[in-house]
Amino acid sequence: MWRLKLLTEEEIVSLIEKYGNKKSSLIRIMQEIQKKAGYLPKEDLSVLSQQINIPLSKIYGIATFYHQFRLKPFGKHTIQVCFGTACHVKGGDEIWDFLREKLRLIGSEDTTNDLLFTVQKARCFGACSMAPVMKVDNDIYGNMTKEKLEEILKKYS
Amino acid sequence: MSEEKLLQEFKKAENVLFNGHEYRITVGVSTCSLAKGADKILEKTKEEVAKRGINASVVRVGCNGMCYSEVNLEIIKRDGSWAIYSYLTFDKVPDVLEAFFSGSSKYAFAFRRKSGTLKGEEQVPYLNEIPFYGKQTRRILELVGIIDPLNIEEYEAFGGYNGLRSALSKTPEEVIDIVKKSMLRGRGGAGFPTGLKWSFVKNAAEDVKYVICNADEGDPGAFMNRLTAEGNPHSIIEGHAIAGYAVGATKGYIFVRAEKPLMAEMLSKAIEQARSKGYLGKNIFGTSFSYDIEVILSAGAFVCGEETALMAAIEGNRAMPRPRPPYPATKGLFGKPTLINNVETLAHVSYLFRNGLTNFVSVGSEKSKGTKVFCLAGNIQHPGAAEVPLGTPLRTLIFDIGGGVPKGRHFKAVQTGGPSGGCIPETYLDYALDYETLASIGSIMGSGGLVVLDNTSCIVDVARYFLTFTSAESCGQCVPCRIGLRKMLEIMDKIVQGDGTENDLFLLESWARKVADSSLCALGQTAPNPILTTLKYFRAEYEEHVRDKKCRANRCLKLILKAKLPKA
Incomplete structure (x- = not known):
């Protein structure tokens, strides 16, 4: 069966370094996470929230606003x-x-x-x-x- | 550019375009032709050319807008015939090459240039004689389908970036003055005078300013921005840099819609090439002007097309519009003065500066000069993108260029401006396509998408469709839009399911007016347009649904079933 992987903490940190530790990078980092994991795993968003210092509720708000983001796994x-x-x-x-x-x-x-x-x-x-x-x-x-x-x-x- | 001028310009650019070869073979590859296997046809062509030892460069170009005849392949002989092959399939590639290179004009759809060397050439029309192409005035699209979008040298060979060069030799004030005199108006929908907008940003007293190109082409039925960006991305970048220079910005953005990733890819690659040539970056053309552009891929929300929502999205927030004033020109992205222009507007700017003011204002209507690209879709013989002067009658576009409604059906209405526009009945087909005229009949120019409906489309069903779209895309911030559109959709559901009453029509209209009057942003203000215009022009069909429980297009199945069931 098709499996999805979570990103490691290091991978998320390196994404933050790539796009900059600022709010305007948030959507782009979330797009990258989704590209790699296939969706936005809750664990990854928690790590992101702590690393970039933006409340998880705010990130959740963005994830549910835009069509592109998914909180459940995709099919293959x-x-x-x-x-x-x-x-x-x-x-x-x-x-x-x-x-x-x-x-x-x-x-x-x-x-x-x-x-x-x-x-x-x-x-x-x-x-x-x-x-x-x-x-x-x-x-x-x-x-x-x-x-x-x-x-x-x-x-x- | 007229076909004649295009051929002259092509001749001048031949050294670059043929790159030492005797022939140039192009295949139109874009999002739509990819679906018909254009990439595989391109590969096959390369393979066949190598196998046959033909001295040709095989080049990927954009889509020339004749979407109905895809896949399009062109074979050009230096100083010789220039044949176009349409409706091409993978299997036909060897036949086409075989025919052309054995001196026959078999399979050719049209010619741009004839040399008399191919047998039967005289029986095949010139491209210009085909109404879809010949009746256009191509400016934005002039090089789309001709040049390799990812080869900056081909754009340069046609005078590309000379517009930027010319603008930078003037003062920003002079540049804005030219734009004002050109009477260019925003092609994104509202039609605000571009020069005036630029002067607002220019006059804002701040050191940091931004220019955003709105490429969040979200209207269903509109694809002119994608076509331009996939076929000639440099024309957009050139216009972007001119705008940046005029208003005094140092950083630009292009905000691309999530559903159109190829467009983002093409623009990003083109930006890299422009940087390597020194058209972007520090001290452009040795002046003190420095400018760079970043492409941002939207995460997907229709409301991002609204300028304040778009800025919120770039800042990393939910894309929620905010009240204006303050306008972006004074307080925009990150709180700084910001200019937001549509893709097509910027492409027109580069055309203006490459060809001069006199040329630019030579076509158009009294209050709006220049051309506009319209996308034809729906129940139409020749779907595609066509560029015509502003003020061209709808009839010309739909019947002469688009070939009318297929299969002997009857034209019913044309929907302009996407979910924010209106449905226009046949009575108004001779009205000119410009901002004022469309507004006077309850529609808008919008992005320029035209969806044609024939007698198999139910007007009530189509109006309901737009409500499902706008109510789902409402950002939910302001009550009139969030609740009002929902209420309207509930009424429309009742009507198409056969439960509507005549009072519902009254309620529907009353809600529509309230939502239009009291919504915060353009999404809510214009969302009732499809309902209001259809109620106005096609009231009889609504009445049939609620009173006689009839759907003349046989579309509303639940209503039809209910009408047939015996009454309890």
């Missing part, structure tokens, strides 16, 4: 379905519903039990000419259909 692959205007008009919501059905996600679940996929709604990627659009990790797939979706899922399973 992240599937983002675009919910921009052009994709909406072209039936992006149907792709979304079908995807969730295929992955058997119910209610507020966004990650499959085997931690293989995490699904997210995305704002516009700016690839509107190929709506509806979906992104798996860094690969963009345009002109999505249900059939195409099934094939793509197989590719990553």
Whole structure:
């Protein structure tokens, strides 16, 4: 199964040194932590809070404000379905519903039990000419259909 | 730049562009064409060129805006034919090369230049004869899709950074005066006169000042900033440095949207090249002006597009707007005077200083000079990005350039300005696209995204969609926006599910006006626009939903099901 690692205290300290021990570096350091760990582990944020001298509550406030940050682990692959205007008009919501059905996600679940996929709604990627659009990790797939979706899922399973 | 001038300029730059080769082959690679495998096509082309021993440099360029015909590949012979191949797939690459190099014009989509040496050339149109391209006035996009975005020398070969050179030979006051005379207005949406904004920052009495380029292109349906940054990042950096010089700043930022990482990457690499050439850094062109730019990748929040929220994000806070005044020009980033300009505005600045005032003001409407890039998406034949003079009628853009609505369907409305704009019905298609006209019909210019809706789109469903967007993106700070948009969404949910009443329409409008009047920032103030304009222009469709329980586009499934069930 896909595993995630926490950063060591030294790694976090070196990030603080790289971007500077100041408040305006906070978001960038959090972005780096998420890049390495896949999400923002609570332990890492506690270490960060002590090292950079900003209350954990404040860091939590930032983590929950921005779309990019996650407090739960991601699946191995992240599937983002675009919910921009052009994709909406072209039936992006149907792709979304079908995807969730295929992955058997119910209610507020966004990650499959085997931690293989995490699904997210995305704002516009700016690839509107190929709506509806979906992104798996860094690969963009345009002109999505249900059939195409099934094939793509197989590719990553 | 007209096609004719482009070809002349290209000729002058040939030594750099061909780099000792006889041919130049370019492949348009950007976020959208990557989805169609442009990177693999580029690799394949390189492979095939090597295999066939063709004396060509194969170059990665940006997307020329013709998103509908991607992937686009161009083959240019020095002093010879210049053919464009569109709708290209991986498997077709060998065929295309085979055809061109055996003297045939087979597969060619269009030509920029014909030499009469390819068989059947006369049957293929010039690119200029294709309405999507020919009816544009390309300035910001002039070199997008022509030059290698990551090769600063190609930009220089077309006169790049001469604008900065020319600006630095003038006093900051003279530079601001030129911008004022150009009547350039902010391309980010509000349309504030750029020169005036610059003079506010210039006149602020502080030693430390900042310039921020707002590249947090967040409107769904708008991608002109991404296209420019991915295709010609240096034009933005040049404009940025000119702005920095004019207002007396020493440090600049580019704040890029989280969802567009390629844009951030291209800008960062371009900044490094500009530094190595001395266009950024200490004592630029031997003057006392020193300037550097840093790229910041947003953590993702639509409200970051609002200038005070954007500054809060750079400072490391939650991106919450604050009341103005004080305006950023007096008290901005880190409490210092700050100039915030949109990507496209800065690209226009570099165009202005590279081509001169007379050239700049030669097109445009009475109150707004120059061009604007519009993005066409939704139910349209030719989606893509097109640049036209301000004041061009909507009809020209949607029907002549965009090719109209596909599959014999009927045009219903065009949504301008993203979630903050309005839906414009067919009656207004001959109105000019400029700031005042759009405002007079209840919409806004916004970033320039145009999403076309046809008879298969339900206007109530689309209006509801924008509310789901804005209510989720409300920062939650002020009550009208946080609660008001939520209440409006609840009413819209009722309507699309078949539970709406005629009183709901009254309530909806009343909430919309309250939210627009009393919200703190532009997000809340403009969020009701899609509701207000659709209520105004498409009231009949709302009434059908609430009174007859009918959705003429067959979109609102719950309503349709409910109407079919026998009444209890």
